[in-house]
Amino acid sequence: MLKIKRDKYRKARGGTSKFLNIYCAKCKDFLLTYQKDDPGPLKRLYLDRIFEPEELTKWQEIGNIKDVPNLICSNCKTVIGTPYVYEKEDRNAVLLNPHNFIKKLKK
Numbered sequence: 001m002l003k004i005k006r007d008k009y010r011k012a013r014g015g016t017s018k019f020l021n022i023y024c025a026k027c028k029d030f031l032l033t034y035q036k037d038d039p040g041p042l043k044r045l046y047l048d049r050i051f052e053p054e055e056l057t058k059w060q061e062i063g064n065i066k067d068v069p070n071l072i073c074s075n076c077k078t079v080i081g082t083p084y085v086y087e088k089e090d091r092n093a094v095l096l097n098p099h100n101f102i103k104k105l106k107k
Helices: 010-014 056-063
Strands: 018-024 030-036 045-046 050-052 079-086 091-096 099-106
Touching: 045 079, 050 056
Parallel strands: none
Antiparallel strands: 018 030, 018 099, 030 050, 045 091, 079 091
């Protein structure tokens, strides 16, 4: 069972959260589970909000964003997103290509 992270970022976005499963749009392969804290479109994934799989949760421990690899579908090798620093909040994130992923509410 996943537990929602309750911190200053969640409170700044209205205090509502949901878990999303992210899939590759090309081959429909599961990529990750993500905690989304606000309404609106999914433009980026903050590294500290990725919950599954374990190899992606380890990205939170990488100090330099330049050492984080692109988010790539392991099945079809499509690039889903590229790592960058979201300067407004000085947080490590992955900028998503909106045409390369599908999101579904996790039940």
